[in-house]
Amino acid sequence: KNQVEQSPQSLIILEGKNCTLQCNYTVSPFSNLRWYKQDTGRGPVSLTIMTFSENTKSNGRYTATLDADTKQSSLHITASQLSDSASYICVVSASSNTGKLIFGQGTTLQVKP
Amino acid sequence: DTGVSQDPRHKITKRGQNVTFRCDPISEHNRLYWYRQTLGQGPEFLTYFQNEAQLEKSRLLSDRFSAERPKGSFSTLEIQRTEQGDSAMYLCASSAPGTGSTEAFFGQGTRLTVV
Numbered sequence: 001k002n003q004v005e006q007s008p009q010s011l012i013i014l015e016g017k018n019c020t021l022q023c024n025y026t027v028s029p030f031s032n033l034r035w036y037k038q039d040t041g042r043g044p045v046s047l048t049i050m051t052f053s054e055n056t057k058s059n060g061r062y063t064a065t066l067d068a069d070t071k072q073s074s075l076h077i078t079a080s081q082l083s084d085s086a087s088y089i090c091v092v093s094a095s096s097n098t099g100k101l102i103f104g105q106g107t108t109l110q111v112k113p
Numbered sequence: 114d115t116g117v118s119q120d121p122r123h124k125i126t127k128r129g130q131n132v133t134f135r136c137d138p139i140s141e142h143n144r145l146y147w148y149r150q151t152l153g154q155g156p157e158f159l160t161y162f163q164n165e166a167q168l169e170k171s172r173l174l175s176d177r178f179s180a181e182r183p184k185g186s187f188s189t190l191e192i193q194r195t196e197q198g199d200s201a202m203y204l205c206a207s208s209a210p211g212t213g214s215t216e217a218f219f220g221q222g223t224r225l226t227v228v
Contacts, residue, residue: 004155036219043115043204043219044156089155099144099208100169101217103155 002027004104006090012110017080021107023073023090031093035064035075038087038106047075047088080111115139117220119205125226126195133191134223138207145188146217147180148204149173156204162188195227 004025013019025033032051036044048057048064050073056065061078077084087106093099116139126132138145143164148156159178161169164185174180177195182188192199202224206217 041222041224043117043206043221045115045219046216049216091155099215099217100146100158100161101148101156101206102158103148105153105155 002092002094002102004090004092004102006088006104006107008107009105010108010110012112013080015080015082015111015113018076018078019080019109021075021077021088021090021109023075023104025071025073025090025092025102025104027092027094027102029094030068030071031099033064033066033073034091034093034101035062035073036089036091038089040086044089044091077109080109082111082113085109085111115218115220117205117207117218119203119220119223121223122221123224123226125228128197128227129194131191131193132195132225133189134203134205134225136188136190136205136207136220138187138205139209139218140186141209142207142218143185143210144208144215144217145182146206146208147188147190148206150202150204150222151200156202159190159203192225195225197227200225200227 035047038044063076089106090104145162147159150156162182202222206219208217
């Protein structure tokens with residue numbers, strides 16, 4: 001069964017600190033892995049997309065890594081800001097044709113002042 | 114604003130009623146997806162359109178659910194005889210032609226509450 005598992009389920013950090021979110025997947029065949037940020041009550045917004053051959057990709061203070069051999073990914077957030085408080089969802093595409101996405105359950109991040 | 118719009122943003126309905134949601138994707142996007150998200154969970158795939166053709170449906174899409182994309186532009190998702198378990202956020206996403214690695218843009222969602 002295609003699955004995407006994320007840890008931790010929730011995380012609280014102080015403003016200015018760094019954090020790392022984890023994602024393990026068993027999706028096959030693998031097309032690409034994405035990280036989305038979802039604010040409460042809003043739709044997800046894409047942060048990064050990585051294909052099989054990419055090990056790391058950055059978007060500002062967000063850096064995603066991918067190890068396709070171990071089927072693991074991480075999202076590192078540097079110098080956190082209050083606006084980073086949101087749910088971060090790891091998403092894997094199982095098909096190179098349809099682009100259908102399989103979502104993890106998300107990590108809820110709360111940044112406190 | 115991602116360019117994908119959904120209407121309505123919120124819908125409260127009584128159990129047993131029918132509801133219809135609309136999604137307007139980014140104009141040049143030929144791929145359109147519907148997802149359902151319950152509280153504390155990630156979105157789950159419901160169905161996928163390429164232009165006007167519905168190419169894939171999840172088993173989550175019971176007989177009470179139907180989706181259309183009549184002219185390959187906007188799409189509607191109808192739920193008949195709503196049940197309390199249908200209460201969720203319904204998300205629409207679209208992506209441009211190309212491989213499955215093209216970015217998917219999500220709308221703000223329609224939050225359905227069945228009372």
